[in-house]
Amino acid sequence: MNALNQTRGELDLDAFIQLRREIHQNPELGEHTPLTAELVASKLENWGYEVHRGIGGHGVVGVLRRGSGTRRLGLRADMDALPMQEKNRFAHASRIEGRMHACGHDGHTAILLAAAWRMAQSPDFNGTLNLIFQPDEEGLGGAKAMMDDGLFRRFPCDAIFALHNLPGIPVGTAVVQAGPTMASSECVSVLIKGRGGHGAMPERAVDPIPVLASLINTIQTVKSRNLSVDEHAVISIGMVEAGTVYNIIPDTASMLISVRTDTAQTEGKINQRLAEIAQGHEQMFGVEIELETTQLAPALVNTAEETEMLRQCLEPLFKPGHLLPHAAKIMATEDFAWMLTEVPGCYFFLGNGDGEFHGCSVHNPHYDFNDELIRIGSDCWLKLVKDYLN
Ligand SMILES: [Zn+2]
Ligand SMILES: [Zn+2]
Numbered sequence: 226m227n228a229l230n231q232t233r234g235e236l237d238l239d240a241f242i243q244l245r246r247e248i249h250q251n252p253e254l255g256e257h258t259p260l261t262a263e264l265v266a267s268k269l270e271n272w273g274y275e276v277h278r279g280i281g282g283h284g285v286v287g288v289l290r291r292g293s294g295t296r297r298l299g300l301r302a303d304m305d306a307l308p309m310q311e312k313n314r315f316a317h318a319s320r321i322e323g324r325m326h327a328c329g330h331d332g333h334t335a336i337l338l339a340a341a342w343r344m345a346q347s348p349d350f351n352g353t354l355n356l357i358f359q360p361d362e363e364g365l366g367g368a369k370a371m372m373d374d375g376l377f378r379r380f381p382c383d384a385i386f387a388l389h390n391l392p393g394i395p396v397g398t399a400v401v402q403a404g405p406t407m408a409s410s411e412c413v414s415v416l417i418k419g420r421g422g423h424g425a426m427p428e429r430a431v432d433p434i435p436v437l438a439s440l441i442n443t444i445q446t447v448k449s450r451n452l453s454v455d456e457h458a459v460i461s462i463g464m465v466e467a468g469t470v471y472n473i474i475p476d477t478a479s480m481l482i483s484v485r486t487d488t489a490q491t492e493g494k495i496n497q498r499l500a501e502i503a504q505g506h507e508q509m510f511g512v513e514i515e516l517e518t519t520q521l522a523p524a525l526v527n528t529a530e531e532t533e534m535l536r537q538c539l540e541p542l543f544k545p546g547h548l549l550p551h552a553a554k555i556m557a558t559e560d561f562a563w564m565l566t567e568v569p570g571c572y573f574f575l576g577n578g579d580g581e582f583h584g585c586s587v588h589n590p591h592y593d594f595n596d597e598l599i600r601i602g603s604d605c606w607l608k609l610v611k612d613y614l615n
Contacts, residue, residue, distance in 0.1 A: 236342065238599060245599060248304075252326045254308055256361040257360070261283075261334065262284070262285050273289070274345065275288040280374050284376070286358070286376070287356040292350070297353040298355065298382060303330040303333055303360075304330055306319075306326040307588060309327055311590055327587060328588060336606070337606065339600075341356055347607070349615075350611055355382055359371055362560050368563040372564065372567065384613065389572070389575075390595065394577065394578075397543065399573060401548060405487035407572065409484075409488075409489070411518055411520045411521060413518050415481075417478045418512055418513040421475050424474055443502050447499070456490075457486060466479050482499070487554075488526075522563060527570070541608075542601075542605060542608060582595075
């Protein structure tokens with residue numbers, strides 16, 4: 226009997242592997258995840274969850290209450306894919322041109338659904354379980370959209386947890402790390418306003434292009450000269466733009482800078498240096514420089530108490546030495562960080578294994594989520610629910 230339809234008994238892992246592959250074949254992008262959200266919502270409904278659709282767009286929350294306990298636990302999975310062409314040829318490869326589940330969010334959704342099914346069978350917890358399925362993690366907008374739509378007001382949580390697969394780390398290994406775990410991300414847009422003119426008469430113009438060149442170089446000193454070795458940051462200039470033809474001095478020049486750090490303090494320091502450098506260039510070159518900073522996500526910081534609680538809870542599930550306190554520094558960003566700004570909790574990793582597909586980096590056209598994690602991940606969620614809600 227198919228676990229997705231049955232209501233009692235042991236987890237039918239194959240059914241959830243099938244479900245994961247079905248999601249993989251039908252990837253949806255960004256905030257537009259209506260089919261995946263409906264798939265999630267209808268399963269949860271069948272299993273007896275109180276289901277809330279359309280939170281912050283296509284976000285779904287499934288609520289399950291047991292006993293008279295007042296504690297409330299949130300578990301979150303992401304549902305969105307990436308705008309890239311899958312190069313895998315296996316049977317469950319993406320059926321949609323230019324879209325691919327290359328970050329394993331298909332797997333995270335399947336893990337939480339498998340856990341949801343198992344929790345629906347299990348009477349032995351006491352409190353409220355809120356399962357949160359969010360769109361648009363990759364665009365760093367989904368968590369915020371759900372929160373702006375009242376996520377934690379409507380479904381209060383005392384603690385919240387999420388997981389991500391980690392390729393290149395053996396299956397059966399987890400990383401539960403206290404403190405800063407994923408980087409912040411901000412985009413700084415720089416507009417240099419000079420005065421255009423004829424290329425033959427630069428003395429009658431205020432040329433923004435040498436200013437742009439000087440800024441590109443000077444910005445390199447922020448990380449190398451202004452931060453200590455303990456202050457982690459990546460500053461990359463991803464776009465520069467100026468001019469149209471060889472003999473016209475343009476009015477303006479612009480660039481976009483990506484700034485990533487692992488603490489709000491370092492981020493603040495960098496922003497201050499960028500502002501000072503811009504002011505210095507205004508004086509040096511007689512231009513006007515506008516800086517516009519958009520914070521896409523804050524640094525993800527796991528809270529001490531919840532991280533320690535999760536570590537103790539998961540310890541019996543992993544072989545000795547397979548529950549690691551640190552991963553290699555990751556300067557990628559995760560929008561679960563927004564949720565951790567309102568609710569304490571922990572974001573942890575499960576090894577996705579090695580080899581052609583599972584060891585391949587996420588966001589690579591050959592990547593695939595490792596289905597073995599559906600069992601391991603749902604074991605983790607089940608144990609956490611029983612420990613936390615009792
Ligand atoms: Zn990703
Ligand atoms: Zn991801």
